[in-house]
Amino acid sequence: MYISGLSIRNFRNFKSAHFKFTEGINTIIGENGSGKTNLFYALRILIDDSLPRYINFNSNDFNRGIGNWAGHWIVITVFFEGLDASEEAQALAVQSSGCMDTPSKGSYSVYFRPKYQFRKELYDYSILAEKDSEGLELLLDKITIADYEVVYLSRGSGDFSDDVTYEKYVGNFDKIKFPDPDEKEELVIGTYLPREISIHNEVSCTFIKALRDVEADLRSYSNNPLINLLKGKEKTVEITKQDEIITSIDNLNEKISSLDEVIEIKNGIDKSIKNAVGTTYAPSIDIKSELPNKMEKLFQSLKLWVGDPEDDYKGRVWELSLGGANLIYLSLKLLEYERVKTDRIANFLLIEEPEAHIHTHIQKTLFNNLSKSNTQIIISTHSTHISSASKISSVNVICRGKNEALVFQPSNNLLPNQIRRLERYLDAVRSNLLFAKGVILVEGDAEQILIPAMFEVVFGLSLDEIGVSLINIGSTGFENVANIFHEERIKKYCAILTDQDISVVKLPDSPENDTPNQKHFRASQKSGEERRVIITELCKDNEYLEAFYATHTFEVDLLMNENSPEFVSALDKIYRKESNIKLITKRLENPNIQVAGLEVLRLAKKYGKGWFALLITDELLYNTYIPNYILKAIAFASPHIxxxxxxxxxxxxxxxxxxxxxxxxxxxxxxxxxxxxxxxxxxxxxxxxxxxxxxxxxxxxxx
Incomplete structure (x- = not known):
């Protein structure tokens, strides 16, 4: 059995969210403050026995986007797939009529809702002919948090992140329509688990929190995973060894207590007290060593000593770097999980942001080496290195919206071959497109280098600052990447920047009359036309995707938009002879594109487009002119500014x-x-x- 989905309605920053999960490892990607911690807490409410069985929700737990919380419900549902035929698993199975096979899908939900009498009042008011919004407000104003109940139900088929379902079974506050609570609707909302079955007893769940202050946990008693690993081990020590250890500790305590130095201090204290209050009222004192002489206490006193792999020295955990301490903590928690993992109907491992202070190679190694045996793992991260190692089919992306978190599945409704190509493409650099608020796709080094530099120099803002990632797709076709920006997948705006490659030299009417140079330009122009047809079809009927074209090529269009001074200023880094600089300057400043365009293409080809772009970057000015098609592309990708x-x-x-x-x-x-x-x-x-x-x-x- 594994978790196939999690539906959250009106809980904290989730107004209506649905997460999809697969067997094995799943990754939650999101920027800071997007709701990754709230997601884990919502999931743990249902499956983690380290939390109270009954959670006390309050008004602050309602999503702010709904306005007045009174009358609304908080609903959190975990959906399962792969249920076996056991009684415990089938207690979660979604109910259906007319199905003789063993159900393989199940659900478990928590509802925080008004008690029956208030739901009945809302229904009774909604069927009145004279109902109005003012009357509804008066009714809602009577409801307090004390009038709410927490209910745990299983086997329901309803997904309350869906607006239609929510309005039908909770209510439509705008239209003042509420359901009759006497109509139980158990097939949708669910039923109580049998008394003898508890979800917490049937699944194991280990939560590894974000690694922000692990030193404090490693010093403490209640949160120290080493202490948890040692619990109960004292019972397995042979009796003869226990007696030998306890006897030696008792003898050691006696020796310490009888030291002359200790007796001297004891006598001094005794004398001081008697001098102060007299012998009648002075208490009798002694100083005794109390090294623990019980095996349980002795095991609790054990401490972890560690050292760097290249060093013989071993010391306490806090002598390590933060990354080293985090690795120790992670290892202990993973071992603890392996110890508690059982043959229950399911085992879950939840890891929150494991990347803090950990080297990038270790991040990817850790992710790849996590044990997947009989375990479903859910990891949250804002590390591009972990996200790049994730299968895109097992990724959920959380983004911050207005008063609510938005959840996207990048692979939703993509074909298997499309998913495979996308997963090959997403390395650590390019996977940051999953974190961005907007994306610009380019296909060359020159664009990747110069466009962010131009935007920052001209406008005083970096693309990173406005949350836009500019990604160089290289030789990868735009269609292999851009299709994840879609109504069904990631609802973020993505601009495609490419060249039409219209020839800068005049071409004869007939290709038969082309010179070798003209043949080259004609072939590039034809490729540009074909590329435009493909990209136009790709963007068709997709509001989140739009293409923007250079008329010729990036370098030519940049130069011909009154930017010859920037190009000319870079020439002294390429040429030493003044005569060469003067000749090339004259060509670059020529208003005829057949002269200036040919020259800039020659320079870019001879010295490499990337290197040439780096030279131009150093010469950019606040009044460097950014071509319109580039401005429009950045604007399309960043309506959130x-x-x-x-x-x-x-x-x-x-x-x-x-x-x-x-x-x-x-x-x-x-x-x-x-x-x-x-x-x-x-x-x-x-x-x-x-x-x-x-x-x-x-x-x-x-x-």
């Missing part, structure tokens, strides 16, 4: 213009631009009005 980021960029642009006396168009306006006593929105509006032709204004208009 907040007002603070926009104002930060405005202030950066104003300061740059103020310090550029050669900028005749904007210099005086920038000097007069006032921000004092203005709100961010007013600053934004004033900038757009004052600088209507500025690149930032243009970029903002594309958002």
């Amino acid at each position: 907040n007002l603070s980021s926009k104002v930060k960029s405005i202030m950066y642009r104003i300061e740059k213009i103020k310090n550029d006396k050669y900028c005749k168009t904007y210099y005086n306006a920038a000097k007069k631009f006032e921000t004092k006593d203005k709100t961010d929105l007013e600053i934004l509006e004033a900038f757009i009005k004052t600088f209507p032709q500025d690149q930032l204004t243009k970029f903002l208009s594309y958002l």
Whole structure:
């Protein structure tokens, strides 16, 4: 039996979320604050016996996005698949009519809902002809948390993350429609487990929390995994060995207590007390050594000593680096899990963010070496190294939305061969597209190097700062990566940046008249046309995917958008002869694309596009002109940019213009631009009005 899904409704930052899981290892990917810890807690409420059997929910546990929580339900359901024929497993089996086979699917749910009398009042009010929203509010205002109940049920088929299901069996607050609580709907909501069966007794669950302060746990008694591993071991020590150890400890205690130095201190204390209160009231004292002489206490006093692999020295855990301490803690917890893992109907191992302070090679090795035998493992992470080692078919992505977490499955409804190609592609660098708020896909080193640099130099914001990942797909086709950005998979905006490769030289009407050079350009132009057809079909009917094209190639379009000074400034890093620099400068500054375009392509080919792009990067200026197709692509991928980021960029642009006396168009306006006593929105509006032709204004208009 394994967990196939988890449905969460109205719990903390999950308004309506559904996670899908597979057998073996599953990965939860999400940025900080996206809800990974809340996800684990929701799951543990149902299967972890280290938590109280009955959780006390409160008003703060309701999702803020629903507004007034009164009357709403919190519903958490874990779905199982692969149930065997045992009585314990079948107690979870989803009920269905007319099925003679042993059910293989099951569920277990916790409901935090108003008690029966309040659900009955809501239903009775909803069938009144004169019902209205004001009357409903008066009714809801009467409900307090004390009027709620916690109910654990199994075998229900309902998924309450689905709005239709929630409205049908909980209610529609806008339309004032509520179900009759006397209609039990046990097939959907579920039934109570038999008295003799407890889910906590039938499954084993070990939770390894995020490795943030493991030293404290390793020092403590209650949370120390070493202590847990040693529990009960004292009973297996031979009686003769126990007697020998206890006798030697008793003798040692006696020797310590009878030391002259100890007796001297004891007599001093005794004398001081008698001098203070007199012999009548002075208590009788002694100093005795109390080394534990019981095997259980002796085992509890054992401490772990460790050392680095290249060093003979061993010391206490806190003498190690944080990464070393984390590795020790992880190892102990994994061993503890192996000890408690049984032949119960299911075994679950939950690991929260194991990557803290751990070297990247160790992260991937740890992930690959986790034991999958008779165990389902769920790991949360924001490490690209762990995510790159994950099978995309076993990944859930959590993103922060407004007042709720959004959950995506990147492989949903993809064909097996599409999933395989995607998994081969996602290395540690490229897997960061799973964490980004928006994505731009490019197919060359020059774009990968220059576009982020241009955006930062021109606007004073990095793509990382606005949550956009620019990914170089290299020789991988766009379709092998871009198809994960879709209504059915990851609902994030992805821009494709590519070239049309229209020839920079004039081509004859007939290919038969082409020179060898013209044949090359004609072939590239044809490839560009074919690529555009494929990408157009890929983006068709997909609101999360859009393509943006350079007319010719990236280098040519960048140069011809009044950026020849940046290219010319880099020439002295390539050529030493002044005559060569002058000749090439003249070509690059030529307004004829057949001259300037050919020259920049020659330079890029001769010195390598990546290296040439690095040279140009050093020459970028705040007024470097970013081609429109690139601005539009970045804007498409980043509709989430907040007002603070926009104002930060405005202030950066104003300061740059103020310090550029050669900028005749904007210099005086920038000097007069006032921000004092203005709100961010007013600053934004004033900038757009004052600088209507500025690149930032243009970029903002594309958002």
